[in-house]
Each structure stands twice: as C-alpha cells, then as structure tokens.
Amino acid sequence: MRAAQARKTDxxxxxxxxxxxxxxPLEPYVTSTNPWRCRCTTCGNEVAPTLMKIRTGGGCRFCASHGFDLIAPARVYVMQHHQHNAVKIGIGGTAxxxxxxxxxxxxxxxxxxxWHFATGVEAHAIEQAVLQHLREAGHGPHLNRETMPNGxxxxFHADLVTATMLATLVETNIADLAGTVQPVPGRTILRPERWSVRSGTAASRRRPPANKAGRDQLPLF
Known part of the structure; x- marks a missing residue:
C-alpha cells in the first residue's frame, strides 16, 4: 500500500x-508506473508511456530518434532460455x-x-495483444530486472507458457488484427500481404496459414 501511495502524483x-x-493525456491518471494513453502533439499518434518513463527522458515512440523504430521494418520473435526455463516474446528491427x-x-x-512486418507499428500491435492476453490469464513475468535488465x-515460465503457445497466440492475433490497427485516424497500418515468417531452424520457410491452431486452443493456458 505504501509503495502504491509513493507512486501517486497529483x-x-x-x-x-x-x-x-x-x-x-486521453484518460485519467492512475500511477506513475501505469501505461497512460496520450496523443503526441507533434505527430498525432496515440502512445501509452508511463509517467515514470517520461520523467526519465522518454517521449513519443514515433518521434524518438533512438531505440526501436516504429516506422522501419520489424519483427515479432519468440525465444527460449533453457537454463532459466523461460520463454519470451519481443519485437525488434531487422538490422x-x-x-x-x-x-x-x-x-x-x-x-x-x-514473424516479419512492414513496420514496427504492426509488430508492436501484435506483441501488445499477446501480452495483454497472457496477463489477463494471470501470467506475470518469470524473470526479474536483475536477471534480465532488458525485456x-x-x-514467462516455460512450464506454464510454452514457445508453441506463444506462437499460436501470435498467429491468432495476426489474423484478428490484420487491417484494423490505426495509429493515425484513417490510416490502416497492418498489411498482411507484406508479411513473411522465419523459424529458428528454417529461415526461408514461408508462414503457414494464420490462425491454423484455432482460437479454441487458447484456453490451454
């Protein structure tokens, strides 16, 4: 309770x-660590940084000149760490x-x-949809900041969320979100005809049909 109170700001x-x-701001303030939906007054895009990040020098992800580029080609990736018994979803550029x-x-x-996308906006939308699903299902982070400073x-614990489950969620959300994400009013960003996918063992393999596993498998976790 004290920690939550300490994060409160007028x-x-x-x-x-x-x-x-x-x-x-587009919604009421909660705490300094809660994502806060805002509209960038420079580029017009909607973003959701925390107040804490803004106070440490952060800003609009679309206007940033460093870090992850939301305009350049990007990919969503699923990785495993056998020693930590962990899986991870993330996004990054391609070079x-x-x-x-x-x-x-x-x-x-x-x-x-x-999975490769035309822009970072697409990759970010898929990653956030997957993370939201997992958190609503009760899955919190498996590792901590000391073990893994970035990401x-x-x-997630690999005994509870497997790499296959993560891939199923990604595929499902690709099908669900295609053509629907609009970071700027009137501008559709997701373009499925430009997507491709590679696996860790077969980089040149084409992506199988999206949502092959089916939504009925998601309650597995």
Missing part, C-alpha cells in the same frame, strides 16, 4: 509533465541497432520463431 502535476513532453534477437542470443536465448517483463 493528477494535475502528472498531466502537466506529460504535456511538457508533448503528450496530451543494425534495432537487432534485439542477436543481443538476446549472446545471453543464452534461442530463437524459436519470428524481463515479457518473459
């Missing part, structure tokens, strides 16, 4: 901090500074499967 002060970063898969490989992670919140 709503007017919180909104002022967001506006100072060029973000107009250069945004290549997160190779970064995780150096820490012992093994690529199980990945620990997207890790």
């Amino acid at each position: 709503p007017e002060v919180a909104a002022a901090d967001m506006r100072a970063a060029g973000l107009e 250069g500074r945004n290549e997160r898969v190779n970064h995780h490989r150096r820490s012992g992670w093994v690529l199980a499967r990945d 620990w919140t997207e890790t």
